[in-house]
Amino acid sequence: xxxxxxxxxxxxxxxxxxxxxxxxxxxxxxxxxxxxxxxxxxxxxxxxxxxxxxxxxxxxxxxxxxxxxxxxxxxxxxxxxxxxxxxxxxxxxxxxxxxxxxxxxxxxxxxxxxxxxxxxxxxxxxxxxxxxxxxxxxxxxxxxxxxxxxxxxxxxxxxxxxxxxxxxxxxxxxxxxxxxxxxxxxxxxxxxxxxxxxxxxxxxxxxxxxxxxxxxxxxxxxxxxxxxxxxxxxxxxxxxxxxxxxxxxxxxxxxxxxxxxxxxx
Amino acid sequence: xxxxxxxxxxxxxxxxxxxxxxxxxxxxxxxxxxxxxxxxxxxxxxxxxxxxxxxxxxxxxxxxxxxxxxxxxxxxxxxxxxxxxxxxxxxxxxxxxxxxxxxxxxxxxxxxxxxxxxxxxxxxxxxxxxxxxxxxxxxxxxxxxxxxxxxxxxxxxxxxxxxxxxxxxxxxxxxxxxxxxxxxxxxxxxxxxxxxxxxxxxxxxxxxxxxxxxxxxxxxxxxxxxxxxxxxxxxxxxxxxxxxxxxxxxxxxxxxxxxxxxxxxxxxxxxxxxxxxxxxxxxxxxxxxxxxxxxxxxxxxxxxxxxxxxxxxxxxxxxxxxxxxxxxxxxxxxxxx
Ligand SMILES: Nc1ncnc2c1ncn2[C@@H]1O[C@H](COP(=O)(O)OP(=O)(O)OP(=O)(O)O)[C@@H](O)[C@H]1O
Ligand SMILES: [Mg+2]
Numbered sequence: 001x002x003x004x005x006x007x008x009x010x011x012x013x014x015x016x017x018x019x020x021x022x023x024x025x026x027x028x029x030x031x032x033x034x035x036x037x038x039x040x041x042x043x044x045x046x047x048x049x050x051x052x053x054x055x056x057x058x059x060x061x062x063x064x065x066x067x068x069x070x071x072x073x074x075x076x077x078x079x080x081x082x083x084x085x086x087x088x089x090x091x092x093x094x095x096x097x098x099x100x101x102x103x104x105x106x107x108x109x110x111x112x113x114x115x116x117x118x119x120x121x122x123x124x125x126x127x128x129x130x131x132x133x134x135x136x137x138x139x140x141x142x143x144x145x146x147x148x149x150x151x152x153x154x155x156x157x158x159x160x161x162x163x164x165x166x167x168x169x170x171x172x173x174x175x176x177x178x179x180x181x182x183x184x185x186x187x188x189x190x191x192x193x194x195x196x197x198x199x200x201x202x203x204x205x206x207x208x209x210x211x212x213x214x215x216x217x218x219x220x221x222x223x224x225x226x227x228x229x230x231x232x233x234x235x236x237x238x239x240x241x242x243x244x245x246x247x248x249x250x251x252x253x254x255x256x257x258x259x260x261x262x263x264x265x
Numbered sequence: 266x267x268x269x270x271x272x273x274x275x276x277x278x279x280x281x282x283x284x285x286x287x288x289x290x291x292x293x294x295x296x297x298x299x300x301x302x303x304x305x306x307x308x309x310x311x312x313x314x315x316x317x318x319x320x321x322x323x324x325x326x327x328x329x330x331x332x333x334x335x336x337x338x339x340x341x342x343x344x345x346x347x348x349x350x351x352x353x354x355x356x357x358x359x360x361x362x363x364x365x366x367x368x369x370x371x372x373x374x375x376x377x378x379x380x381x382x383x384x385x386x387x388x389x390x391x392x393x394x395x396x397x398x399x400x401x402x403x404x405x406x407x408x409x410x411x412x413x414x415x416x417x418x419x420x421x422x423x424x425x426x427x428x429x430x431x432x433x434x435x436x437x438x439x440x441x442x443x444x445x446x447x448x449x450x451x452x453x454x455x456x457x458x459x460x461x462x463x464x465x466x467x468x469x470x471x472x473x474x475x476x477x478x479x480x481x482x483x484x485x486x487x488x489x490x491x492x493x494x495x496x497x498x499x500x501x502x503x504x505x506x507x508x509x510x511x512x513x514x515x516x517x518x519x520x521x522x523x524x525x526x527x528x529x530x531x532x533x534x535x536x537x538x539x540x541x542x543x544x545x546x547x548x549x550x551x552x553x554x555x556x557x558x559x560x561x562x563x564x565x566x567x568x569x570x571x572x573x574x575x576x577x578x579x580x581x582x583x584x585x586x587x588x589x590x591x592x593x594x595x596x597x598x599x600x601x602x
Contacts, residue, residue, distance in 0.1 A: 002372055009369040017357040020398070088353040092414075095317050095347040097339060098370040265321070 006099045010106030032069040062126040063216035064188030074155035075175035077111040078162030115151035134221025156252025163259035214241030268292035275325035285311040287477035300464040300471035304581045308477040309457040317347045346415035350426040356400030371418035385413040405436040425456040461571040480578040492569035495543030500534035500563035
């Protein structure tokens with residue numbers, strides 16, 4: 001069927017574009033790496049509060065940094081679509097018999113792939129800084145899977161925005177305006193105890209907090225909120241996060257599909 | 266016999282209310298080299314987008330190779346090649362990769378693509394640059410690559426929206442020569458362009474659109490004949506005569522003594538005079554100017570060109586950028602509706 005071959009060809013195209021513009025990957029990795037190297041030093045004192053010597057702040061923050069990276073990288077996927085609309089490349093594709101859904105699928109696939117590669121780089125770097133996976137290789141596979149899933153759901157927002165506004169600046173602007181509040185009002189980089197009460201409430205329902213728990217548990221082997229460690233996989237937390245991510249994905253990818261249909265028809 | 270492109274009462278009104286196409290009807294025969302001309306904003310690109318299934322029409326009928334643009338869009342896409350008005354190549358991919366990707370999207374497979382791509386690179390003279398990124402290509406090279414991408418799957422019908430605009434004369438000539446060869450191989454070509462000499466030489470038939478309506482169609486020869494007047498181009502030695510403007514004096518002479526003159530337009534070197542049987546008028550003209558002490562530096566007679574046809578039907582010169590502002594005033598002054 002042409003769906004899979006078309007999606008593969010377009011995935012390969014996106015990959016080539018990415019490899020040939022390494023500056024893009026560099027920029028989106030720059031921030032997480034700075035966070036990993038400097039932020040963790042700045043806040044290393046926090047480790048004392050996290051559970052007496054069991055959990056370093058670097059180990060704690062790695063999950064947040066992995067998620068932040070997924071967050072900002074997924075937000076860029078809409079700009080690539082805007083590029084293709086503006087340059088006329090989408091029209092050029094649409095004048096061929098290419099499978100319409102494959103255009104979108106190839107795009108999502110390459111976005112997810114990119115998030116995964118960046119995640120691996122961050123995890124390797126964290127490993128060098130002494131963050132060893134508490135749940136072993138399986139745990140890290142799960143982390144990567146979760147990040148991919150989150151990236152998929154989140155890039156839907158960016159794609160929908162790109163398709164709707166057809167403006168890369170708008171996508172970037174909204175991405176910037178949304179990323180930091182959501183990130184800082186979550187337990188991505190600090191525990192809830194450090195927040196004023198109102199922010200704790202926000203953080204509890206913040207999808208970023210919920211998703212980060214599902215990444216943090218396999219890395220640390222802890223449930224930080226309940227201050228317990230060495231518990232292995234905490235499936236309750238993980239499945240709760242998957243539920244939330246799935247719900248977000250359903251909405252964002254649904255909107256993307258709807259808007260994409262409108263553009264291609 | 267139905268044409269390979271059939272359009273009848275086609276209307277396109279954009280979402281913002283712009284009536285870009287207002288009920289046009291025309292038909293293109295299989296194997297024809299068909300020119301679709303018109304001033305900026307006439308609705309040419311809009312029409313091409315509808316015919317290439319990229320845009321929904323508002324009303325009317327349009328078919329390509331007997332296939333309805335609405336219900337058979339998928340089938341149409343397999344047999345057409347489309348070149349957008351703006352050059353579209355992926356600048357991060359090499360020339361070869363652009364062509365291969367296009368072949369893949371056209372559902373071709375490995376060896377067939379490779380062979381075809383090698384051929385096309387030779388044809389558009391990009392063999393040496395084939396493995397360089399298209400972002401490093403010159404404008405002309407990109408345009409050639411873009412054209413090649415429309416040909417990968419051996420389309421039956423080519424839709425080209427200004428394929429040579431912005432190219433240097435050599436590249437332009439090369440592309441037109443190649444289009445001619447394609448057409449001789451049986452490919453139908455539907456083209457919009459600003460280059461009327463080439464249209465005159467290559468297009469078997471053409472239609473002129475203005476403000477969303479077809480204002481003329483036919484063979485270049487017929488359309489030129491309809492003009493019915495030759496153009497006599499006059500150059501003056503001096504721009505003034507006894508303190509007055511020489512053009513004004515010359516106009517007075519022409520208007521007083523020559524009935525056959527249908528129109529007079531300022532030109533860079535003097536005046537352009539439209540008249541029936543222009544060549545017979547020349548001796549009298551020279552004599553009359555001599556008497557009025559107007560000295561001619563040049564005089565030339567030419568039969569009507571497509572430029573004249575275009576001007577007559579649209580009131581505009583097609584290549585505005587190549588016409589001086591003094592001239593433009595004269596031309597717009599001619600516009601009659
Ligand atoms: N997407 C759009 N929305 C609204 N109006 C449009 C749109 N595209 C084109 N138009 C308008 O429709 C008219 C016809 O445009 P079109 O691009 O078909 O002209 P054209 O003959 O190709 O002109 P040109 O020689 O400049 O390429 C113009 O008035 C243009 O402004
Ligand atoms: Mg146009």
